[in-house]
Amino acid sequence: MSDQPSVSPKVSCKGVDVFYGDQQVIHNVSMDIADRAVTAFIGPSGCGKSTFLRCINRMNDTIEGARVEGLVEIDGENVNAQGIDPVTIRSRVGMVFQKPNPFPKSIYDNVAYGPRIHGLVRDQMDLDEIVERSLVRAGLWDEVSDRLDSPGTSLSSGQQQRLCIARAIAVGPEIILMDEPCSALDPIATARIEALIDDLRQRFCIVVITHSMQQAARVSQTTAFFHDGRLIEHGETEMIFTNPADTRTQDYITGRFG
Amino acid sequence: MSDHIVSAFSGELEGLSADLLRMGGLTEAMITDACSAVTTSNRPLAKTVVEQDKTVDALEADIEKRITRLLALRQPLASDLRTVLAAFKVSSDLERIGDLSKNIARRTLDLDPAESIESLKGVPRMGRAVSLQLQAVLDAYSRNDAEQAKRVWAADDDIDQHYNSLFRETLTYMMEDPRTISAGAHLMFIAKNLERIGDHCTNIAEVIFYQVTGEYMPADERPKTPLIGA
Numbered sequence: 001m002s003d004q005p006s007v008s009p010k011v012s013c014k015g016v017d018v019f020y021g022d023q024q025v026i027h028n029v030s031m032d033i034a035d036r037a038v039t040a041f042i043g044p045s046g047c048g049k050s051t052f053l054r055c056i057n058r059m060n061d062t063i064e065g066a067r068v069e070g071l072v073e074i075d076g077e078n079v080n081a082q083g084i085d086p087v088t089i090r091s092r093v094g095m096v097f098q099k100p101n102p103f104p105k106s107i108y109d110n111v112a113y114g115p116r117i118h119g120l121v122r123d124q125m126d127l128d129e130i131v132e133r134s135l136v137r138a139g140l141w142d143e144v145s146d147r148l149d150s151p152g153t154s155l156s157s158g159q160q161q162r163l164c165i166a167r168a169i170a171v172g173p174e175i176i177l178m179d180e181p182c183s184a185l186d187p188i189a190t191a192r193i194e195a196l197i198d199d200l201r202q203r204f205c206i207v208v209i210t211h212s213m214q215q216a217a218r219v220s221q222t223t224a225f226f227h228d229g230r231l232i233e234h235g236e237t238e239m240i241f242t243n244p245a246d247t248r249t250q251d252y253i254t255g256r257f258g
Numbered sequence: 259m260s261d262h263i264v265s266a267f268s269g270e271l272e273g274l275s276a277d278l279l280r281m282g283g284l285t286e287a288m289i290t291d292a293c294s295a296v297t298t299s300n301r302p303l304a305k306t307v308v309e310q311d312k313t314v315d316a317l318e319a320d321i322e323k324r325i326t327r328l329l330a331l332r333q334p335l336a337s338d339l340r341t342v343l344a345a346f347k348v349s350s351d352l353e354r355i356g357d358l359s360k361n362i363a364r365r366t367l368d369l370d371p372a373e374s375i376e377s378l379k380g381v382p383r384m385g386r387a388v389s390l391q392l393q394a395v396l397d398a399y400s401r402n403d404a405e406q407a408k409r410v411w412a413a414d415d416d417i418d419q420h421y422n423s424l425f426r427e428t429l430t431y432m433m434e435d436p437r438t439i440s441a442g443a444h445l446m447f448i449a450k451n452l453e454r455i456g457d458h459c460t461n462i463a464e465v466i467f468y469q470v471t472g473e474y475m476p477a478d479e480r481p482k483t484p485l486i487g488a
Contacts, residue, residue: 213333213335241336241339242339242340243340243471243473244336250337253335254262254335254336255262255264256260256261256262256263257263
């Protein structure tokens with residue numbers, strides 16, 4: 001059964017438009033995203049779900065010619081307000097990508113990197129503790145505790161993805177954005193990540209983009225369907241997958257258009 | 259609704275509903291034949307009904323297998339999911355209707371024509387009413403008509419009243435003339451079986467309503483006559 005989303009949203013978006021140059025790619029999207037819950041973004045390729053996801057941690061700033069209008073708030077704070085440092089935002093919002101991208105460093109250093117550069121630790125003991133805790137939370141500790149000095153790239157791709165999740169949570173974010181985190185993984189590795197996502201939602205606000213309807217149904221409590229840069233439908237996952245309100249949602253999830 | 263990108267999937271769903279309607283047509287005829295056999299002591303007809311039940315059982319088994327396969331291989335969602343779940347439930351209701359009709363037909367073989375009872379004449383009438391309910395609900399199924407399903411659902415009360423009056427009438431004959439007791443007992447079971455078939459029709463109506471609207475039929479709105487001996 002789906003859990004009730006908490007009362008005050010972690011992320012609140014109002015009338016968000018995104019432009020790439022002259023082209024508008026996101027049209028007037030308003031949405032609240034609950035804390036300590038998993039929200040899935042679904043929709044055909046090019047529908048704008050990744051672009052919209054990137055509004056939350058200001059990743060669109062890094063794209064030449066991209067412009068975001070409207071309001072994006074985390075805990076009521078406008079992330080695009082003057083004087084807000086995008087680096088601070090990104091430390092509150094962790095991100096995990098489709099392809100596992102560990103640094104060419106040891107397993108230990110992959111996880112230690114963030115806490116070090118953000119100055120989150122006083123001494124080595126502190127750092128050891130964060131690295132261990134993050135790896136434990138990412139469900140990887142038991143598999144790597146005896147070889148923390150091995151390169152991160154020596155792990156299997158499923159393990160690498162969990163390493164990236166450990167790296168993301170090491171800096172103590174509040175929100176974790178995952179852009180197709182399992183699309184390069186086999187079913188067993190996928191199941192481990194999904195179990196991990198379910199576990200992590202006790203502490204974090206999580207948004208997952210996925211092309212697998214089954215995955216969205218399995219991991220999320222809330223689902224948002226995007227099409228042509230618009231938010232078509234947003235509601236309880238259970239309702240979206242048994243009785244969606246909009247025929248476009250219906251057609252998409254039942255495989256009637258692509 | 260437009261077709262699936264994988265057209266084989268649409269084909270499988272259509273095949274499922276076509277076979278359900280075939281199963282429905284068979285059971286509809288079984289009800290009428292069973293009632294006719296029992297009131298006219300037509301033993302060959304009764305035997306045909308008993309034989310037909312095997313076909314209905316085989317159809318149900320086949321539909322069940324295909325649904326299992328569909329769930330595993332297509333992983334249907336939203337309206338497709340509801341369609342598949344509905345087919346699963348409708349096929350099991352139709353299978354039960356087949357069993358109940360067979361049970362009615364079998365009593366033809368047990369009833370001694372010499373020990374007839376006057377109220378047996380009410381059987382074809384109640385059988386017709388029940389068979390019309392089934393016809394109407396299958397019609398709603400083939401047309402995805404939630405409103406029609408709701409009408410069938412509401413009309414089950416008529417069947418219940420039929421049952422009560424047939425029950426009372428039979429009881430009166432049995433009290434007046436003990437020689438009718440054996441036939442009367444059979445008749446009470448026949449009436450009960452018909453009443454149960456009516457209930458399966460309302461089950462099917464509820465399933466259709468869910469399949470079409472995604473919502474459950476409100477349980478407390480239906481007029482209900484208390485059944486005698488229930």
